[in-house]
Amino acid sequence: MSVFSIAWDSICAHRHSFFVAVLMCTFAAFLSSVVIANAVSFSEKEKKYSDSVISDHEKTLLVKPLYPDTSSSFFDGWSRFLFEMNRVNECEQSGSFFRSVIYSEDENGIKPGTEKMVLLCIDEGICNLGKAFANGENSKLVSDGKSIPILAGHTYAKEYPVGSSFTCRGETYVVVGSLPKDAEWIPEEGISNNKDAYSVERCFVTFTDYLEAHPYYGLNGAYVILQDNANVENAKKLLKEHAKTCGIDISVQTIDSYLSGVIRAKQNSERDFLKELSVIFLVCIITVSAGNIATILLRKREIGILYSCGYSRRDILMSLIAEAGFKAVICIVLWYMVSLLSARRGWYDVWAIASDSKGIFLILLICLVVALFAVTTLYSGIYLVRKKPIEMLEDCG
Amino acid sequence: MIHIINGNKTYNSYEVKKEALRDVDFHIGAGEFVAIMGTSGSGKSTLLHILGCMDRLSSGQYLFGETDISKLGVNEWHDFRREHISFVFQNFALINQYTVRENIMIPLKANHVAKTERVRRVNQVAKMLGIEDILNKLPPHISGGQQQRTAIARAIVGDNELLLCDEPTGALDKKTGIEVMEILREIHKGGKTIVVVTHDAEIAEYADRIVRIEDGVLFENPMQ
Structure with missing residues (x-):
């Protein structure tokens, strides 16, 4: 007592x-949990997307646009891909971003420019067009007769089985990929923040459409990945010829080399994220520790x-431990309330609070905070009580 | 009551040895009022800290009644101090964030005294020292004299046998200093053993016995 x-x-x-x-x-504590949440989320999404891309490439050809800002080595290859995906998220608000991935395949192999492809663009800029299209209005691209078919409007927001065909504005398209359900366009909100950011990458355009679109969006080339190793030279030749005709740069590589690049870049990006995570986490731990140690030592x-x-x-x-206990309890309760509010409002993903977190994470985080308080309190407390009384009373005259 | 036999205290700092106390033989009887006088750096505070179990002798023996303090372990040493010794410091040593009441209550809490008893004893000593009106104030909001009364109240509320005062009037004006010494004299009349460290001869005269200390060596100087 x-x-x-x-x-x-x-x-x-x-x-x-x-x-x-x-x-x-x-x-x-809040900052730590947000950092952890982002790192965990990044890791999970990256894996999911990487898996889906690998799966898609079993049947498809992927063309990835090159952007002018590809000089940074961090964003080379797969990392650049991730960067673009992040940009999609960022630009959900700005509506100024274009992102496309081109798939193409038919029974005769790769044919750049074939019309047997379909566009399902769902980033904000295109979604605005998609919305216009769905509303029966003409967007700039649609009205100029170059007709990139935009199927991001809610009218078309459903899964299209690979291999099926449908008609849009008088043209027949064959679906070579599918748009995930959670990537649907919501007219009032745009793309919801809660949707899988990676799903917005599932864009399918004809190569011709891509070529027509790329000057408009400031793209300077295309990055083509060939899934069929047997047809590489032929595909490269066709693509190069086409590129020369259109006046763009096209990089071509096989799926095997692309996938090894994916894995390598994935490891690099994981390592970079771990670095960021550990630095911020360290800062948080130092903040808590220093705060606690200082409040005790200053009371010498x-x-x-x-x-x-x-x-x-x-x-x-x-008594110092009891005081730290009070502090930890209040801190945890406050942190939990703030985190809950933040997660519900969708301001931040918060580790141990977001809906997809497990209860064990919450317990882990509480244990972490308690342990941090206990260790720092014991350290500073023991440091003080091991002194002679007279040493502590030096200030008392 | 208190015997220091052949006591020595040496401080070692940066390979320099400083003898704060040298071959001190000192006795204080129960119920005595002793003043230890000396100049700054003479070792008087060191002696007081050793008497108060705040520091230990480098060599020699310290007997408090039947107990050999020199042989006590750290925890026993602290327990002994809590049960037998109280302090009054020159700068009052009050916790500024605690009210006067809370400051006085500290020794009672340390001794696990029940709350009702704590309140009763605090009110009792506060009335005795004339500080009952300021019990809910914080130390920075009261005068120096009131702060020293508070410190004295805290020292006597635990009813310990030995009261050690380190320059109790050092931070006070002359009039207030005299008031404080009068209070100490009253407390002494109640049967407490009091040791006052001072460099002021006028203050020392309140004591029954004056001991002088110079360069760590003690000289008895009985009062007439």
């Missing part, structure tokens, strides 16, 4: 610094007085 009483007295007496320390720790004089008035080492240490 006495220990809690001492701790409570101390909290009441130092309520301002206690409050500041709690806020600091809450902020650090007070503890010296308590010591000289008869408190035992055990009393002082236990």
